[in-house]
Structure formats: structure tokens, C-alpha cells
Amino acid sequence: MKGVLVLENGRQFRGELIGSSAQGYGEVVFHTGMTGYQEILTDPSYAGQIVAMTYPLIGNYGINEGDFEAKRPWLTGFVTGEACDSPSHFRSKQTLHDYLTQHGITGLIGVNTRALVRTIREEGSLKGYILSEASLATASALEFPALPRDLVKRVSTQEIYRVNAAGDLHVVLVDFGAKGNIAKSLARLGCQVTVVPANTSFEKIAALHPDGIMLSNGPGDPADCADVLPLVKKLAETYPLFGICLGHQLLAMAFGAKTAKMSFGHRGSNHPVQDLQTGKVWITSQNHGYSVQTESLPAELLVTHQHVNDGTIEGVAHKTWPAFSVQFHPEACPGPQDAEELFHRFLARMNERKGSQLVSLT
Template structure:
């Protein structure tokens, strides 16, 4: 089943189709992870995107019931060099093709993913379409150039209603902007009494839950497209200890007077080195973001930079100089990737314990 991948710059790749026999349009990005394709395809932060995996063989250990980061994947499509038809792993329950058919996600294999990655690195992320070989390429290119991609990705992937994940420890309100289940697992592992709430939950509604801390999750898209969350953060800062990850980090910066900008091709992979400016230690981290906090914008705020990316010097961590609040751009819950930064969840618990009086007076 021949398919074509068409980019808005006119580049065309011809390959083999797998997964659902349907067409899709989205922002084409790449991930450099060597493993973890199941976690990648189920990460809600990829909502609206067609993901290119740079590692050549994908699907070799199949799909299992345990490694999902969401119940329903939000990825628009998958691009791989080779999709394995006969996975070999004792946990495997589906092939990549079987799962993509089930979830109605199209994929394309057999193309030069190295060439595609170099195009994205040179020109930045591009809109693209996976479609039938019979489709007229010129019509698709014209459509891509004029097409505006959706900006409501957070609304699409956030929970619609609050729900509990009970524990006997600290009560944490986890604001779901497109939460990976790995974040919830790390909080549950520490016996936190978690209440997951939608992205548009107000400051008043959160304070009424009397939490010991607030967790801001990862999520897709431009943080400036989520003004409700920025308003909420302004209402809780200084009242409840706070920890943010990825999109949560960017929203925290915006709420404190900083600015965010779109990156050329983003950080997506599981081997990004990050330096802790306080200790000088380097952690290998899992990352997935297309926006970053603008360094110049931080200078006029009460925020301090705590971590930087060694590859390009972008901001990877912030803390508030007056309030018990800190954030990171990377994923300490990993899934997939190294677990070097998992102790940040312990730091969050310590922050909640050290600021009991802040909560009492909120």
C-alpha cells in the first residue's frame, strides 16, 4: 500500500503505508529516542503532530498494555524507516500496524528519515500530510501552505472532569494540560493524594480543594493559547507550593511576566544533557517541547534560572525568588528516557512540607 508524505515546502517522500488507511495533516517533528516508541505515540504533548522517529527500526518489541502515557493517543501520524511486522518481546500484544489500525492513525515507512530530519533541522518544523499515492501533490502542497493548524490542542487532550487518585500523603492538585501518566505514577509512588483537574480550572476552585501543592503537567501547543491557565496561576502563586513540567514551566514563566517563543525544531528525545546551575551537576533528560522561555524576558521578573540545556543554552528550569514555586522544561518522570531527574518529585514533597504555614494562611 503505497503512500506519500508531502511537506509544505514541496518535498515529497514515497513509502509504504501501515496503520489506518486514512489521510492526516499536522506539524511534522522528529524524536531522536532509540527506544520508547509506545510512550512517544501515546504522549498527549504530540497532539496535532506527525512524529518522525530517527531510530531506523520501530516496533521490534511490539505494543504492550503497560507502557502507555495516555488511554487514547493524540498523535496525527507516524513516520519511520522500517516498521517491524514480527515483534519479539514477552509483553508484546499487538504489532505497531495492528495498534495503529485500531486507533485509526496512519503511518508511513520506507522513507529516508535522515533526509527528512535534516530538512526539519535546516528549515524548522513544517506542515505535512500523509496521504494516498493517488492524491495530486500540487493540490496538497497548496492546501498545506494556506492551512491554519488548530490551536486548541490542550482542550482536546485535557480531562473533561476532575477525578481523584487517592493516597494518604500530601494532597496535590494536578492540572491536566495533556498529562503523561508517568507524572501521576511518580506522585502515587510517593503516596500523594492527587486530584486531577481540567486545564481551565480556576484559582478559586483549586484553593477550595485545600491542596498542599499544585502540579502543572506537560501538554501540547503554544502556551499563549491557554490564557485560562495563566490567569489561574496568577491567583495561586504565593498561596500554594507549585511544581511545573514542560508546558507547565512555560505557563509559569508567562504568569510571572516572562515570554515564550517558538523554537526552530524543538527538543524531542531522551538524551538531552541539562546542567543544574546550583550544583554544576549534569543530568541526561527526556524532552518534548517546541517552545522555550525567552532568556531576556526573565530579567525583569522575580524568577531565577536554575537549569540550562547544554546543547543550545536554552532555559530548562526556573524558580520564584519570593514564592515556593519551581519548574523544569524537561521530563523528570521520563517515560521514555533516563530517570536522572526523578528526585525533583522528592524536592516538591519537601517544598510542601517546608511551607505548611503558607498553605494554612492561603
């Protein structure tokens, strides 16, 4: 079926519909990764967005049951130049088309993604629709309403659950839209992980007796999460804390920093980030449309990482409390192991705190 992506600036990109025939609406963004489309489809940070892939062929290794970041996709549309309809991989269970159909997600293929991405780079992220040409022909003037502001509440877990592992460290993961591999990465390193909803109180978290706190990634404008900033600040002043992506922004905001929307964000698996403490440059995986503003950073926070291409803040650490965060995704392993040391740093701080508590009891 013929389909079209209509942007709010009036530009149209035609192609063929795949997946669901339902209309898709959201913020149109692009991702530069060559692989990892299954993780992109199921990353809750893409809630409310139409994702366009710059790599021309997507779906060649199919969809398997082991690489999901969440139980369901949260994006509202998927755009690519070509979708493979006969994937080849021993773990493959579905085609991309079948997966999108199963979950009611509209896709568009045969699109000039180079022209689409150039439009977004020049004008910034734009709202858009994916719909059939027949629907467009019979529709009155399309309206482009504001996007929803309660995305974290939609994607966060509603109940507390555990990810068990053989180890004596206990991490509470505050779920703002957590990718599944964050908890898995902690478990592989021997951490018991308890995942809690984004609106969990400090008292409930303290009652779980954590050794450390992880603040997850998540969708939308971090300013929409202003109500959790007092919680984040108290957690940072009480436990070793590690924030990723949205968790990074919330940690910075909790101590007074400001964030702002980027023109088209960072979404890809090849973003160079410099560790300012060692001078090393890491290849990182990123997915965010907002950044912490350098001029707003309070004196008590130290910039630890910086994006090589545009100089934006990619990591901060508190000068007094054992709390730190990064804008990128160390659990995604694009380097493939460039940023793994961040998890070891987090574990070292938890062990240090646990050791000091044992000393104080003797």
C-alpha cells in the same frame, strides 16, 4: 500500499503506508529516542503533529497495556524507517501497525528519515500530509492550512478524577495534556493526586485542600493558554508549585516572561541539561517546540537549569514563592534517575508548608 509524506516546502518522501489508510495532516517533527515509541504515540503533547523517528527500527517490542501515557493517541501521523511486524516481548499485545489501525492513525515506513530530519533541521518544523500515492495523483494542489489553536482544550480531562496512594500529601494536578506517568510518579512517592481540567477555577482547586500544585505538560503554543496565567500566578503565590514542560512555560509567563517558537524544538530522551546550582549535567527526556526567552525573564525568577547544547532555559524558580519548574520530563527517567530529586524537592516544600500550618494551629 504506496504512500508519501508531502511537506509544505514541496519536498516529498515516499514509502509504504501502515495503520489507517486515512489522510494524516499536521506539523512534522522528529524524535531522537531509540526506545519509548509507545509513550511517544500516547503523549498528548504530540496532538496535531506527525512524528518522525530517527531510530531506524520501531516496534520491536510491540505495544503493551502498561506503558500508555494516555487512553488514546493524539498525534496525526507516524513515520519511521522500518516497523517491526513480529515483535518479541512478554508483555506485547499488538504490533505497531495494529495499534495505529485501531486508532485511525496513518503511518509511513520505508522513508529516508535521515534526509527528512535534515530538511527539518535546516528549514524548521513544517506542515505536511501523509497520504497514498493514488490520492496524491488525483488531488488538486494541496493546501496547508493553519494548525488548530485549541489543543489543550481537546486533550485535557473533562472531569476531575483521583489517583489514590498511601500517603498524607495531596497534590492537585492541573491537566493541560498530562502524561499518565506524572500522576503515577507522585503516587509512588506517597501523594494522593487529584487531576483537574485545565480550565478549573482557583476556588474549585482551593476547595480540594491541596498541599501542592502540579502544572502538567501539554501541546501547542503556550500563548494559546494566556487565559490561565492569572490562575497560575495565584496558585504559585498560594501553594508549593511544580511545573513540567508546558507547565514550566506557563509559570514563567504568569510572572511576565515571554516564549517563542523554536526552529525544530527538543524531542528526544538524550538532551543534556545542567543544574546551575550544583553544576551537574543530567540526561533528560524532552518534547517541546517553544522555549522561555532569556531576555524576557523577570527579576523575580531565577534560572535553575540550562540546555547544554543551545543554552535555552530549562528550569526556573521563584525567588519568593515556593514555585519552580523544568522544561524537561523528570518522570520519564531517561537518566534513568537523574531528575528524581525534583519530585523530592516538591514533596519537601509541601511537607514544610503542612508543618508550618500545624504549628500555626497550636
